[in-house]
Amino acid sequence: MHRLWLGLLNVAVGVIHWTLAAVLTYYVAVAPLGEMIGELRMAPAAPALTSWEWWIPVAKVALAVMAVFLLVVGIYTGARYLSLGFSHSGKWGLSLLLRKESSEKYIERIPLFDRVNHMMLVIGFLLALFTGYTLYFADNGYVYNFLYIGGRDVLANLHVIGGYIIFFAVTLHIARYFTLFLLYAVDLGIWRAIDKFPLLKLIPSLPFQLLDYYLWLFFIKKEHGKYHKYLPTQTLAYYAIGAFLIISGATGMSMALYGMQSLDGLAWWVHLYSTLFLTILIAFHVFMTSIRPEYFPLDPVLITGKVHEEAAKEEWPLWVDELRGGKA
Secondary structure, eight states: OHHHHHHHHHHHHHHHHHHHHHHHHIIIIITTHHHHHHHHHHSOOGGGTTSHHHHHHHHHHHHHHHHHHHHHHHHHHHHHHHHHHHSTTOOSGGGGGGSOOSOOOEEEOSOHHHHHHHHHHHHHHHHHHHHHHHHHTTTSHHHHHHTOOSOHHHHHHHHHHHHHHHHHHHHHHHHHHHHHHHHHHHHHOHHHHHHTOHHHHTTTTHHHHHHHHHHHHTTSSSSOOOOSSSOHHHHHHHHHHHHHHHHHHHHHHHHHHHOTTGGGGHHHHHHHHHHHHHHHHHHHHHHHHTSOTTSSSSOTHHHHOEEEHHHHHHHOHHHHHHHHTTOO
């Protein structure tokens, strides 16, 4: 029974996790929404639709609404999985605490390189996130008194260092897997090389998998789908996080080289919103992969690289079937 209490404690950690994401989203996207709508009303009329003065306010409002939508979907998805844990028929979350696994077999899910690479990204992102939001909210008395450590220059320098750590980790990740793909392509051909990388071979079926997944998520379909090594949302999040990391990094580098008014201030605005989207996406990623009720305080897969076979069968049955068939 103590394992159940630990699981419930992890649920509380998850609630705090999403609350922080919601607070950041409110102050970055929702609170300034009135001002954004005011800018939109003052923008040029229809004949000047090609001007930046019209498009920037429109984009600001649109991205603010998208950020809120993404946050709501993320919270709802997490709650949906947690609710399954409390149901007698659920195969997810807390239900795993109430039974003993039938075997002690483990499957390697994350290779050592990826685990080290993940930790670099975690360190870089947390450093950049803490310093960046501290600088952004510096006019808040609580932030200034408790988090504004070392002054603006120190925080700005640490923010840039965090960005460089992320840049190095992403570059290393791309270089390694691009090189591996080329080696496989030379040896096996392009199509068989693609088959070696689940995140590549799942792309053609991703729209259909996402449709199937969201039909289940919103109670239109009863049964949870059977998926490969990654759930459809994990595949989508991988590419979305990669895209926003590149956008955030490019605009951050532009400001580091040319100042805050780089691209007439557009770089700062794009950097802010791409970072907000990253914050929400990574909050979703961490919640669904690490802050799991069946493990306390965190899923050890990022340390060990292995998942229990019973858990893998429930979450990624097609991947386990492929491993057993010797096709992976």
